[in-house]
Amino acid sequence: MNFVMPDLYPASAEIFLLLMTCGVLLVDLFAGKGRHWLVYLLTQLTLAGCFGITFFTLDGQAVTTFSNMFIDDLFADFLKLVLYPAVAVMLVYSREYLAARNLDKGEFYVLVLFATLGMMVMISASHFLTIYLGLELLALSLYALVALDRDSARATEAAMKYFILGAMASGLLLYGISMVYGATGSLDIVEVGQRIATGGGNKTVLVFGLVFVVAGLAFKLGVVPFHMWIPDVYHGAPTAVTLFIGSAPKLAAFAITMRVLVTGLAELAEHWQVMLMILAALSIALGNLAAIAQTNLKRMLAYSAISHMGFMLLGLLAGIVGGDPRFALNAYSSAMFYVITYVLMSLGAFGMILLLSRASFEAENIEDFKGLNKRSPWFAAMMMILMFSMAGMPFFVGFFAKFAVLQAVVAAKLTWLAVFAVLFSLVGAFYYLRVVKVMYFDAPTDTAPIEAPRDMRFLLSINGLAVALLGLLPEGALEYSIYATYAFLVGH
Amino acid sequence: MTGLPLLSIAIWLPIVGGLLVLATGSDRNAGLARLIALVVAVAGFLVTLPLYIGFDTTTSAMQFIELLTWIPRFNIHYRLGVDGISMLFILLNSFITPLVVLAGWKVIEEKVAQYMAAFLIMSGLMNGIFSALDAVLFYVFFETSLIPMYIIIGVWGGPNRVYAAFKFFLYTLLGSLLMLVALIYLFFQSGFSFNLLDWHELRIPLTAQIYLFLAFLMAFAVKVPMWPVHTWLPDAHVEAPTGGSVVLAAIMLKLGAYGFLRFSLPIAPDASRELAWLMIALSLTAVVYIGFVALVQADMKKLIAYSSISHMGFVTLGFFIFNSLGVEGALLQMISHGFISAAMFLCVGVLYDRMHSRQIADYGGVVNTMPKFAALFMFFAMANAGLPATSGFVGEFMVILGAVQFNFWVGFAAATTLILGAAYTLWMYKRVVFGAVANHHVAELTDINAREFAILGLLALCVLGMGLYPFPFTEVMHASVENLLKHVAVSKL
Numbered sequence: 001m002n003f004v005m006p007d008l009y010p011a012s013a014e015i016f017l018l019l020m021t022c023g024v025l026l027v028d029l030f031a032g033k034g035r036h037w038l039v040y041l042l043t044q045l046t047l048a049g050c051f052g053i054t055f056f057t058l059d060g061q062a063v064t065t066f067s068n069m070f071i072d073d074l075f076a077d078f079l080k081l082v083l084y085p086a087v088a089v090m091l092v093y094s095r096e097y098l099a100a101r102n103l104d105k106g107e108f109y110v111l112v113l114f115a116t117l118g119m120m121v122m123i124s125a126s127h128f129l130t131i132y133l134g135l136e137l138l139a140l141s142l143y144a145l146v147a148l149d150r151d152s153a154r155a156t157e158a159a160m161k162y163f164i165l166g167a168m169a170s171g172l173l174l175y176g177i178s179m180v181y182g183a184t185g186s187l188d189i190v191e192v193g194q195r196i197a198t199g200g201g202n203k204t205v206l207v208f209g210l211v212f213v214v215a216g217l218a219f220k221l222g223v224v225p226f227h228m229w230i231p232d233v234y235h236g237a238p239t240a241v242t243l244f245i246g247s248a249p250k251l252a253a254f255a256i257t258m259r260v261l262v263t264g265l266a267e268l269a270e271h272w273q274v275m276l277m278i279l280a281a282l283s284i285a286l287g288n289l290a291a292i293a294q295t296n297l298k299r300m301l302a303y304s305a306i307s308h309m310g311f312m313l314l315g316l317l318a319g320i321v322g323g324d325p326r327f328a329l330n331a332y333s334s335a336m337f338y339v340i341t342y343v344l345m346s347l348g349a350f351g352m353i354l355l356l357s358r359a360s361f362e363a364e365n366i367e368d369f370k371g372l373n374k375r376s377p378w379f380a381a382m383m384m385i386l387m388f389s390m391a392g393m394p395f396f397v398g399f400f401a402k403f404a405v406l407q408a409v410v411a412a413k414l415t416w417l418a419v420f421a422v423l424f425s426l427v428g429a430f431y432y433l434r435v436v437k438v439m440y441f442d443a444p445t446d447t448a449p450i451e452a453p454r455d456m457r458f459l460l461s462i463n464g465l466a467v468a469l470l471g472l473l474p475e476g477a478l479e480y481s482i483y484a485t486y487a488f489l490v491g492h
Numbered sequence: 493m494t495g496l497p498l499l500s501i502a503i504w505l506p507i508v509g510g511l512l513v514l515a516t517g518s519d520r521n522a523g524l525a526r527l528i529a530l531v532v533a534v535a536g537f538l539v540t541l542p543l544y545i546g547f548d549t550t551t552s553a554m555q556f557i558e559l560l561t562w563i564p565r566f567n568i569h570y571r572l573g574v575d576g577i578s579m580l581f582i583l584l585n586s587f588i589t590p591l592v593v594l595a596g597w598k599v600i601e602e603k604v605a606q607y608m609a610a611f612l613i614m615s616g617l618m619n620g621i622f623s624a625l626d627a628v629l630f631y632v633f634f635e636t637s638l639i640p641m642y643i644i645i646g647v648w649g650g651p652n653r654v655y656a657a658f659k660f661f662l663y664t665l666l667g668s669l670l671m672l673v674a675l676i677y678l679f680f681q682s683g684f685s686f687n688l689l690d691w692h693e694l695r696i697p698l699t700a701q702i703y704l705f706l707a708f709l710m711a712f713a714v715k716v717p718m719w720p721v722h723t724w725l726p727d728a729h730v731e732a733p734t735g736g737s738v739v740l741a742a743i744m745l746k747l748g749a750y751g752f753l754r755f756s757l758p759i760a761p762d763a764s765r766e767l768a769w770l771m772i773a774l775s776l777t778a779v780v781y782i783g784f785v786a787l788v789q790a791d792m793k794k795l796i797a798y799s800s801i802s803h804m805g806f807v808t809l810g811f812f813i814f815n816s817l818g819v820e821g822a823l824l825q826m827i828s829h830g831f832i833s834a835a836m837f838l839c840v841g842v843l844y845d846r847m848h849s850r851q852i853a854d855y856g857g858v859v860n861t862m863p864k865f866a867a868l869f870m871f872f873a874m875a876n877a878g879l880p881a882t883s884g885f886v887g888e889f890m891v892i893l894g895a896v897q898f899n900f901w902v903g904f905a906a907a908t909t910l911i912l913g914a915a916y917t918l919w920m921y922k923r924v925v926f927g928a929v930a931n932h933h934v935a936e937l938t939d940i941n942a943r944e945f946a947i948l949g950l951l952a953l954c955v956l957g958m959g960l961y962p963f964p965f966t967e968v969m970h971a972s973v974e975n976l977l978k979h980v981a982v983s984k985l
Contacts (some may be wrong), residue, residue, distance in 0.1 A: 394632035406673065426669055430662060
């Protein structure tokens with residue numbers, strides 16, 4: 001048996017990231033106390049480097065390597081190009097917060113980088129095992145990140161919950177994968193798709209496996225009824241980590257859902273579409289209803305995340321209508337647009353919590369935003385933009401995200417589902433409005449000046465304005481999703 | 493016709509101006525904020541005048557058209573244009589805005605810049621609603637206009653403002669969300685177009701038409717508001733600051749009625765005819781029942797709010813009897829109500845600024861201390877009751893004529909408004925203004941100053957002018973109304 005060196009070129013960003021992560025570990029070891037800025041800077045440089053590599057190696061060809069386990073296509077590249085900035089922005093927002101709590105250790109940055117690597121592997125996976133590999137790399141890093149503040153009982157509890165439920169979900173996913181393997185004899189996603197299409201595999205076994213695969217994916221996306229961990233983890237984790245969990249991993253979860261369901265198990269669409277429909281409807285309903293009852297902003301945003309992911313699933317399930325993939329591009333690209341938009345809004349919303357937090361004070365209750373308009377009209381306006389955008393009000397990008405998904409749903413002749421979704425958006429509007437209410441209608445109880453580093457203020461402003469500007473001119477971002485999805489669909 | 497994109501200027505000048513006002517920042521620069529706001533508002537009105545001057549009254553086609561590609565992905569365009577129906581509302585809206593800015597000149601002392609900016613931005617958005625010919629563009633303006641109003645009610649409103657702001661927002665959002673689904677449905681039915689004029693030609697089966705009609709009804713009935721989804725309006729009016737009430741009554745309520753003309757009637761004409769009985773019944777309920785409700789109000793603003801609902805019932809009645817008298821009368825009624833209700837709310841605002849009470853019982857004998865005000869208030873009260881020679885009469889009379897033409901008893905029921913309207917308005921007026929001076933607060937009242945006199949006087953001129961010589965208004969709308977009715981008469985099944 002002769003060993004063939006795999007083509008490393010398609011995975012150059014991942015390899016670069018891995019090497020740099022090892023470098024960061026070493027630097028952290030020798031940098032000593034008070035040199036955290038060096039680690040921070042290196043981490044940012046690493047992400048910038050990854051961005052550069054992915055950007056300059058962009059090409060329309062889909063290339064696979066490592067015996068078809070890894071794929072580098074435009075879909076992956078476009079998602080990664082959103083992923084790096086999302087992580088970088090997260091690091092900027094969190095820096096001051098972590099420093100004030102003495103959490104800005106090298107481990108944080110290393111774990112974030114490993115998690116990023118995990119997400120990149122997930123996004124580029126073309127093999128069930130690669131998916132699992134990336135997923136675990138991400139999940140294990142996140143478990144540790146949640147528990148980063150080891151003196152906090154709440155964080156430890158959250159980490160335990162996350163770990164146990166996450167491990168179970170991984171188990172479900174693996175079990176489902178083994179069923180798929182049993183039925184088709186392959187773990188290569190494209191090959192699985194082909195074998196099912198040519199009539200290979202026992203349908204019963206496949207559908208049985210599918211149920212577990214979907215359950216595993218649903219856990220990672222955080223949709224009802226696999227959402228239990230979301231509120232606790234969002235609430236318990238240090239806000240900087242919540243910001244991380246609540247943003248970039250959604251991109252990776254979206255990517256693997258697309259790869260597994262659309263590429264691998266497209267022939268079973270009629271089955272998983274029904275499952276997604278149930279998951280989506282439950283998530284939209286429960287997420288929005290439960291969010292109303294929250295007084296803690298992190299928990300509220302957690303439930304809102306559940307409903308948003310449910311909304312995104314609506315786009316995924318509308319792709320194939322009665323075996324006819326005519327609307328696939330339209331539907332999947334709108335789901336992708338929704339995820340990207342959500343990441344942008346989520347970064348901003350959690351960023352606002354970090355902005356208002358101080359050394360001994362977590363601005364995590366909705367009450368803490370009271371009278372923000374008096375304290376800082378500018379950031380109150382930013383938060384208002386973010387909240388209205390999340391509620392799906394127009395002239396903000398959140399509206400067009402909802403619009404894109406809704407039109408895909410109506411195109412799939414599921415008008416009743418669209419009506420259901422918009423009715424629950426109305427419920428959702430209530431709790432977003434409440435945040436605007438405390439900022440604008442109430443008098444401030446906290447009069448401390450808002451102190452945050454200039455780079456964070458600047459970036460947060462850009463973030464808020466981007467939500468507004470993309471709402472005025474959404475075409476570019478829509479086309480971006482279309483290109484990526486087109487490449488994805490042509491690829492198989 | 494000039495080459496300038498007049499409609500775009502009418503939309504974006506107030507919005508950009510509003511952002512400029514915001515930039516003046518804190519209340520230290522309040523004077524500057526007021527000044528910029530006034531300049532922008534007046535300029536915003538002046539730029540709409542060429543719309544009237546250059547308007548071609550002989551055609552029902554859209555004029556001043558602007559077309560840019562906005563979101564090619566969904567075939568959404570930035571498509572603007574006005575016809576005889578919408579043009580007058582842009583003028584009305586731009587005319588009311590400077591008055592609102594002036595009305596809040598002294599009273600608003602906190603967050604002045606934000607107050608002025610909210611009104612300017614809203615004014616621009618509403619011009620957008622009236623001139624949008626692309627369904628998504630319309631929807632976007634329609635929904636965005638909720639945001640500034642929510643802030644206005646919630647920040648500068650009365651004691652129960654939070655409740656009112658939420659109720660206003662959620663109620664209206666409920667309607668418009670269903671409309672969004674209807675718009676998307678039509679997008680696919682029409683072969684991927686959001687062009688309203690394309691939709692007017694579309695053939696749709698009756699069941700679908702009825703669903704569409706109901707979805708539009710949800711959106712527009714809440715906005716009008718029609719009985720029984722009117723309950724948000726009295727709350728919103730009572731709690732809103734004077735300027736907010738003025739804009740709500742004068743412009744925002746018209747959005748719903750305008751929506752009927754732009755969407756419901758031409759897109760679902762068969763369903764409109766099929767369900768006309770329902771619309772007429774709801775309208776008459778509003779006219780008669782809400783008229784009685786207005787009679788028993790103890791709060792002046794609430795009384796005028798209910799009076800607005802009753803008057804808007806007239807408007808929807810006029811639309812759904814499908815004759816040109818009815819529709820033109822209804823349109824006149826909308827514009828006239830824009831002047832009169834604005835003036836009535838401003839009058840109550842004048843009293844409220846001095847006494848900080850809206851309760852009728854707290855007043856009495858105001859005429860003794862505020863004679864000039866009492867005279868103007870009298871005039872507007874008469875106009876609200878539909879006195880001939882005021883604008884209030886023209887529209888009501890035409891709708892009643894149209895209704896009698898349609899069915900005697902419908903006309904009869906509608907005509908009761910002449911009695912009811914007079915009863916609740918004049919009775920309130922009597923209790924507030926006449927009689928002996930009720931208490932020492934009233935005795936200490938000072939009469940209106942030059943600024944207030946100018947605002948009310950200007951409105952009085954409009955009311956009188958329109959009442960004596962409504963031709964400039966009917967002339968503009970005539971061709972468009974005829975064309976609309978022709979549209980409605982043809983089945984689109």
